[in-house]
Amino acid sequence: MQYSDNFNPTLSNDKVFQNIIEEKKVRGYYNLPFQDTTQIKEYAKTVKQKYIVVIGIGGSSLGTYAIYKYLKHSRPLEKKLYFLETTDPIDIRSKIENVDLEDTLFIVISKSGTTVETVSIFKFLHTLVKIDRNNTLIITENDSKLNSYAQIHGMKTFEIPKNVGGRFSVFSAVGLLPLAIVGIDIDALLGGAQEIHDAFFNKGEEYKRIMKKARFFVEFKNKFNINVLFTYSSRLEGFNKWYVQLWGESLGKIDVNNSNQGLTPIGIIGPIDQHSFLQLIVEGRRDKTITVIKVENFNSNCAIPDVTLEGLEELDYLNGIEFSDLINKQADATIEAINNLNDIPCDVIVIDGICERAIAGLMYEYELLTSVTAKFMYIDAYDQPGVEAGKIILKEKLKQEKS
Amino acid sequence: MQYSDNFNPTLSNDKVFQNIIEEKKVRGYYNLPFQDTTQIKEYAKTVKQKYIVVIGIGGSSLGTYAIYKYLKHSRPLEKKLYFLETTDPIDIRSKIENVDLEDTLFIVISKSGTTVETVSIFKFLHTLVKIDRNNTLIITENDSKLNSYAQIHGMKTFEIPKNVGGRFSVFSAVGLLPLAIVGIDIDALLGGAQEIHDAFFNKGEEYKRIMKKARFFVEFKNKFNINVLFTYSSRLEGFNKWYVQLWGESLGKIDVNNSNQGLTPIGIIGPIDQHSFLQLIVEGRRDKTITVIKVENFNSNCAIPDVTLEGLEELDYLNGIEFSDLINKQADATIEAINNLNDIPCDVIVIDGICERAIAGLMYEYELLTSVTAKFMYIDAYDQPGVEAGKIILKEKLKQEKS
Numbered sequence: 001m002q003y004s005d006n007f008n009p010t011l012s013n014d015k016v017f018q019n020i021i022e023e024k025k026v027r028g029y030y031n032l033p034f035q036d037t038t039q040i041k042e043y044a045k046t047v048k049q050k051y052i053v054v055i056g057i058g059g060s061s062l063g064t065y066a067i068y069k070y071l072k073h074s075r076p077l078e079k080k081l082y083f084l085e086t087t088d089p090i091d092i093r094s095k096i097e098n099v100d101l102e103d104t105l106f107i108v109i110s111k112s113g114t115t116v117e118t119v120s121i122f123k124f125l126h127t128l129v130k131i132d133r134n135n136t137l138i139i140t141e142n143d144s145k146l147n148s149y150a151q152i153h154g155m156k157t158f159e160i161p162k163n164v165g166g167r168f169s170v171f172s173a174v175g176l177l178p179l180a181i182v183g184i185d186i187d188a189l190l191g192g193a194q195e196i197h198d199a200f201f202n203k204g205e206e207y208k209r210i211m212k213k214a215r216f217f218v219e220f221k222n223k224f225n226i227n228v229l230f231t232y233s234s235r236l237e238g239f240n241k242w243y244v245q246l247w248g249e250s251l252g253k254i255d256v257n258n259s260n261q262g263l264t265p266i267g268i269i270g271p272i273d274q275h276s277f278l279q280l281i282v283e284g285r286r287d288k289t290i291t292v293i294k295v296e297n298f299n300s301n302c303a304i305p306d307v308t309l310e311g312l313e314e315l316d317y318l319n320g321i322e323f324s325d326l327i328n329k330q331a332d333a334t335i336e337a338i339n340n341l342n343d344i345p346c347d348v349i350v351i352d353g354i355c356e357r358a359i360a361g362l363m364y365e366y367e368l369l370t371s372v373t374a375k376f377m378y379i380d381a382y383d384q385p386g387v388e389a390g391k392i393i394l395k396e397k398l399k400q401e402k403s
Numbered sequence: 404m405q406y407s408d409n410f411n412p413t414l415s416n417d418k419v420f421q422n423i424i425e426e427k428k429v430r431g432y433y434n435l436p437f438q439d440t441t442q443i444k445e446y447a448k449t450v451k452q453k454y455i456v457v458i459g460i461g462g463s464s465l466g467t468y469a470i471y472k473y474l475k476h477s478r479p480l481e482k483k484l485y486f487l488e489t490t491d492p493i494d495i496r497s498k499i500e501n502v503d504l505e506d507t508l509f510i511v512i513s514k515s516g517t518t519v520e521t522v523s524i525f526k527f528l529h530t531l532v533k534i535d536r537n538n539t540l541i542i543t544e545n546d547s548k549l550n551s552y553a554q555i556h557g558m559k560t561f562e563i564p565k566n567v568g569g570r571f572s573v574f575s576a577v578g579l580l581p582l583a584i585v586g587i588d589i590d591a592l593l594g595g596a597q598e599i600h601d602a603f604f605n606k607g608e609e610y611k612r613i614m615k616k617a618r619f620f621v622e623f624k625n626k627f628n629i630n631v632l633f634t635y636s637s638r639l640e641g642f643n644k645w646y647v648q649l650w651g652e653s654l655g656k657i658d659v660n661n662s663n664q665g666l667t668p669i670g671i672i673g674p675i676d677q678h679s680f681l682q683l684i685v686e687g688r689r690d691k692t693i694t695v696i697k698v699e700n701f702n703s704n705c706a707i708p709d710v711t712l713e714g715l716e717e718l719d720y721l722n723g724i725e726f727s728d729l730i731n732k733q734a735d736a737t738i739e740a741i742n743n744l745n746d747i748p749c750d751v752i753v754i755d756g757i758c759e760r761a762i763a764g765l766m767y768e769y770e771l772l773t774s775v776t777a778k779f780m781y782i783d784a785y786d787q788p789g790v791e792a793g794k795i796i797l798k799e800k801l802k803q804e805k806s
Contacts, residue, residue: 058678073497086675087733089705089726090757091637094476117674119718120729123710148714166678225690226629226667234494245679252683262687264629266669271520272489274790275461275569276648280655282789284665287628302492307526311551315522317802323492326523326801330490333797340792354493386685387677389743394736398729399720 008256008378010219013211016375017203023375027382028161029168029367033193037186040173043156044180049135050079051099054178055125056109057085057117059166060139062242064175067359069238071184074299074354078183084121092121101129106136107178111160111169113144116394139173165382167246168367171360185356192360200368210369213347217263217289218376224289224345227263228281231293232270232331235354240267243366250370252386253379261377271330278334282341290338290346293362294331297353298324411659411781413622416614419778420606426778430785431564432571432770436596440589443576446559447583452538453482454502457581458528459512460488460520462569463542465645467578470762472641474587477702477757481586487524495524504532509539510581514563514572516547519797542576568785570649571770574763588759595763603771613772616750620666620692621779627692627748630666631684634696635673635734638757643670646769653773655789656782664780674733681737685744693741693749696765697734700756701727 011019024030054061061083068081082095106125110118125131138150138157150157158173160166169175171193176186199206217227229243244265252262268277270292281288304326306319318326338346351358374381414422427433457464464486471484485498509528513521528534541553541560553560561576563569572578574596579589602609620630632646647668655665671680673695684691707729709722721729741749754761777784 057675062679073493086637086672087726087730088635088637089701089703089730090476092726093703093705114715114718116718116721116729119712119715120707120721120724120726123707123712123721124705124726126710127708145714145717146712149712152713225688232491234489234491241679248680248683248687252685252687254686260686260688262683264669264683264687264690266667269489272460274793276465276644277651278793279787279789280651280665280667282655282792283657283663284651284655284667285628285663287667298492300492300496302496302527304523304526305530307529309522309526309549309552310555311548312517312522314548315517315519317798317805318519318523318526320805321523321801323490323495323523323527325804326519327490327492329800329804330793330797333793333800336796337793384682386682389685390677390681390733390736390740393739394733395720397732397736398724401728401732402720402723 006257011376013215016211016372017207019375020371023371026163027168028163029165029171030197032164032171033190033197033364035190037176037180037190040158040176040180040186043158044177047079047105047181049103049105051082051104052079052107052178052181053082053084053099053104054107054109055084055118055121056107056174057115058245059169060109060111060115060118060174061085062167062238062245063170063363064178066238066242066363067170067175067179067184067189068182070235070359071354071356073235079181081178081182085117087117087120092124096128104129104135105181106131107139108136108146109139109174110144110146111141111166113140113146116391119146137177139177167249168382170242170363188356189360192357193364195357196361196364196368206365206368210365210372214369214373214376216345217373220345221261221263221377224287225262225264226266226288228266228268228277228288228290229293230268230270230273230290230334232327233295233298234269234272235295236293237269239359239362240269242363243267246366246370249384250374250381251377251379253377256378261379263373270334271327274330274334281338281344286343288344290344292331292335292346292348294328294348294350295353295358296328296350298327299353300324409660414779416618419614419775420610422778423774426774429566430571431566432568432574433600435567435574436593436600436767438593440579440583440593443561443579443583443589446561447580450482450508450584452506452508454485454507455482455510455581455584456485456487456502456507457510457512458487458521458524459510459577460518461648462572463512463514463518463521463577464488465570465641465648466573466766467581469641469645469766470573470578470582470587470592470759471585473638473762474757474759476638482584484581484585488520490520490523495527499531507532507538508584509534510542511539511549512542512577513547513549514544514569516543516549519794522549540580542580570652571785573645573766591759592763595760596767598760599764599767599771609768609771613768613775617772617776617779619748620776623748624664624666624780627690628665628667629669629691631669631671631680631691631693632696633671633673633676633693633737635730636698636701637672637675638698639696640672642762642765643672645766646670649769649773652787653777653784654780654782656780659781664782666776673737674730677733677737684741684747689746691747693747695734695738695749695751697731697751697753698756698761699731699753702756703727
């Protein structure tokens with residue numbers, strides 16, 4: 001008897017770990033937590049402008065926004081950060097109204113250097129303010145055409161390493177530079193990511209839970225094709241958006257068997273979405289896994305006062321409760337209600353507080369989870385060939401119109 | 404031979420339409436476009452405060468936010484509208500920083516009158532400012548405990564009719580009152596909804612497409628369990644959130660056969676999410692339908708200038724293009740790329756412009772689509788029994804802590 005096959009067996013945890021170790025030698029994001037941040041911090045100190053405007057889309061803005069949104073109301077920050085990311089004309093105009101263009105540093109971020117949205121908005125800014133090396137900073141690949149432009153105009157540039165993909169670039173200059181400028185402690189960010197790095201690569205608890213989770217997601221991908229992140233803090237709204245890109249764009253791929261694969265990410269926020277999406281989770285089709293994320297310590301002093309509303313005395317049991325306690329109890333009640341159903345996979349992550357360490361650790365953990373899940377699925381987490389066709393069609397349409 | 408069954412056959416369009424006609428006699432939302440708005444407009448004229456703060460969650464805020472967000476940058480509005488909707492303490496504090504509490508009208512909205520989030524925040528406001536009939540307006544059911552409170556304090560109230568569910572209440576006082584106060588033309592809103600109402604009930608084009616779409620969604624619900632709304636304007640961000648509640652909470656139900664049903668809504672925004680979610684649509688698993696929504700006329704004067712960036716000359720084909728044209732061409736390119744794949748169901752809605760008529764018509768159409776889809780699915784679109792368990796657990800947890 002002769003025999004051959006092209007079956008791809010379910011990989012063991014050890015094999016996946018070995019693959020990740022190999023990948024770590026070539027994919028730059030894994031080691032970003034250990035970079036030297038001296039240059040970034042020194043440049044940040046020199047920035048005089050009050051307003052910082054990032055011009056970038058997708059991986060060039062989502063991670064930065066996630067961290068900024070998480071931390072910005074937890075302390076007074078030195079500068080204000082805005083993001084120009086869409087070609088919606090009303091959005092561009094309304095955002096620009098918020099800033100004093102004469103007191104703004106523009107940070108143009110594009111890995112390829114030729115992103116249509118980014119270049120279009122950057123061109124548009126030329127009609128509003130003089131753009132030069134004094135108010136413009138470029139973050140791109142070393143040999144991109146945007147880099148050539150920067151060189152010609154003597155503009156300061158920072159590099160996006162070729163082996164760091166856009167959606168894995170938050171801990172490169174892409175995220176660190178704007179965040180350092182507005183006064184966020186980027187070494188504390190990297191410290192939070194390092195902790196998760198070390199725990200994973202030393203096979204600590206993080207290793208075990210990431211492996212278990214990724215394996216579960218892949219094993220049950222046909223039953224549970226939707227992964228819901230239910231974050232109990234409005235501070236995590238940006239994190240949810242970043243997660244949606246990371247998970248959707250990394251795992252939505254054609255696999256080695258030429259089959260369309262993908263786990264669909266959804267980010268919702270508690271308690272707001274208890275009044276929107278929870279009904280679907282509880283009574284809807286069993287096609288979702290749920291990950292609840294809680295913030296242990298909001299470090300906030302804000303309680304429901306001892307006020308009785310006549311007619312509404314029945315709600316006096318709320319009196320004296322801290323809002324931070326209320327929101328966490330709301331999360332616990334949701335988790336208990338889901339677990340009582342016994343047929344919805346649900347896990348819970350508690351992060352320490354509203355600080356650099358906590359958000360960076362969470363983000364690095366999700367990067368690792370994405371890489372590991374991709375390995376189990378036999379797909380490449382780092383490319384995005386599916387969006388190229390649309391770009392080519394757009395270019396044709398625009399060129400046609402002009403001729 | 405004897406025989407009996409409990410099979411529920413796929414309903415014909417005529418039968419569903421007949422059911423909707425019957426339902427229209429008892430469900431109030433269908434006829435809201437034809438209400439008399441005199442009282443609302445007269446009250447709105449009397450409001451002197453500059454800041455309007457809605458305290459409400461879910462159906463008490465999402466629809467209002469959707470319309471406000473769509474229109475607010477299209478013209479100068481008389482007043483500023485804010486929403487307090489979450490128990491996140493940092494969110495509450497940061498939003499309150501934006502308003503002058505002494506120059507604010509608080510609109511407390513709760514259908515039941517005992518919503519935990521709403522009452523908690525309303526109580527908290529008592530520690531910051533004197534709450535009385537001069538700065539507080541209540542919108543609730545006529546016989547709720549919140550209404551009793553309002554009566555005791557001589558506060559002005561507006562009614563949420565008992566037969567209008569929260570997520571279908573945008574065209575009741577819930578939405579119309581705050582919107583009228585900030586200067587939005589509520590009669591034009593209702594006019595937009597009326598157009599769709601008439602076209603549907605007179606069996607025009609809207610009838611045909613709603614029936615076709617709902618039938619398709621239900622027929623293929625096991626294959627395409629995810630419905631993606633891909634809106635090409637950041638103005639529609641609030642609409643997307645409103646849609647997620649409407650679709651998720653209305654259709655996520657246990658059906659007549661005691662089986663968990665539900666179509667999962669996702670709202671994404673172009674072109675931003677071309678850089679996030681599009682890869683998953685194009686190469687991911689075939690489990691999604693896509694509805695693209697375009698805005699025909701942004702009524703905005705904002706073009707890419709004739710600027711050449713040295714080194715980036717290859718992108719000069721963008722020069723001279725209006726951003727409104729660019730974003731619509733981006734939508735067209737995405738649609739074409741998806742359609743070229745031949746295995747992803749995709750439909751396209753084009754709305755006229757950034758005006759009351761357009762957004763209200765779109766929202767009313769989605770309400771009808773939700774009702775019709777629920778009829779095909781043999782479920783009740785208007786209740787939400789799945790969220791009760793969590794509420795009971797929360798109450799127990801909070802009462803336990805206090806004793």
